[in-house]
Amino acid sequence: MNTYANLKVGIENGICTITINRPDKLNALNRDTVQEIGAAIAEARKDRSVYGIILTGEGQKAFAAGADIKEFIGLTLEQGKAMAKAGQDVFRSIEDCPKPVIAAVNGFALGGGCELAMACHVRVAAVNAKFGQPEVNLGLIPGYGGTQRLIRYIGRAKALELMMTAEMLKAEDALRLGLVNYVVPQEQLYPKCLELLNEIKTKSPFAIGAVIRAANAYTGASNGYDTELDEFGKCFASEEIKEGINAFLEKRKPQFN
Numbered sequence: 001m002n003t004y005a006n007l008k009v010g011i012e013n014g015i016c017t018i019t020i021n022r023p024d025k026l027n028a029l030n031r032d033t034v035q036e037i038g039a040a041i042a043e044a045r046k047d048r049s050v051y052g053i054i055l056t057g058e059g060q061k062a063f064a065a066g067a068d069i070k071e072f073i074g075l076t077l078e079q080g081k082a083m084a085k086a087g088q089d090v091f092r093s094i095e096d097c098p099k100p101v102i103a104a105v106n107g108f109a110l111g112g113g114c115e116l117a118m119a120c121h122v123r124v125a126a127v128n129a130k131f132g133q134p135e136v137n138l139g140l141i142p143g144y145g146g147t148q149r150l151i152r153y154i155g156r157a158k159a160l161e162l163m164m165t166a167e168m169l170k171a172e173d174a175l176r177l178g179l180v181n182y183v184v185p186q187e188q189l190y191p192k193c194l195e196l197l198n199e200i201k202t203k204s205p206f207a208i209g210a211v212i213r214a215a216n217a218y219t220g221a222s223n224g225y226d227t228e229l230d231e232f233g234k235c236f237a238s239e240e241i242k243e244g245i246n247a248f249l250e251k252r253k254p255q256f257n
Helices: 033-048 077-095 110-121 146-154 156-165 172-179 185-202 206-217 221-234 239-251
Strands: 007-012 015-020 051-059 064-066 103-105 109-112 123-124 128-132 183-184
Touching: 007 033, 007 156, 015 103, 033 051, 033 077, 033 128, 033 185, 051 064, 051 185, 064 103, 064 110, 077 109, 077 110, 077 221, 103 110, 103 156, 103 185, 109 110, 110 128, 110 146, 123 172, 146 156
Parallel strands: 015 051, 051 103, 064 109, 103 123, 109 128, 123 183
Antiparallel strands: 007 015
């Protein structure tokens, strides 16, 4: 495997573990990190020795606590759409991977981090994990597929509520709503992911890939993703995103009205 600036990647016993390695930034997803995740997934997909992938974050505080907000400053409508398109493409490559990808959610999974977890095929959460799409606090919407995938997992009504209120879900609530498959103590997080992948390993690899393709065909919504791109880009043409980003960086509540 290649070496990466923002990831730790290793393969052991046929399992590729991709760890977002920016703990000082709560593993925030800047553009370079998103592209590196895409490259690491592509490598693991091509590697015949790999039958499963675990995606997680360094430390016990955060899986990925959103995007790097500073990268949003000054973006135009078209630049906003381009950034979202790049993220959507990477996350869709995870969803379309014919090898099972499990998110080991070790802490905060907010904004892009929640979207990243939802792009994986299975989510195992530590008890301290929290999920949310807080983009409206910045005058934004989810742009990496979140408006589509959150509805799939928990239903339209609750998804709209969470995206409009920016409420965070505790791990047990995420389990109850169907957003995650399991909630386990932090020390059991990785072993539980290994247990699932070792069970999947006993099945037909071709059939596993076929299941993923068939399931994605049922839940696919290319028009929805295109709409998300358009609306995400439009946010960068508004005055509200300037206030939202400034408030975030200044550690104060935004004043949108």
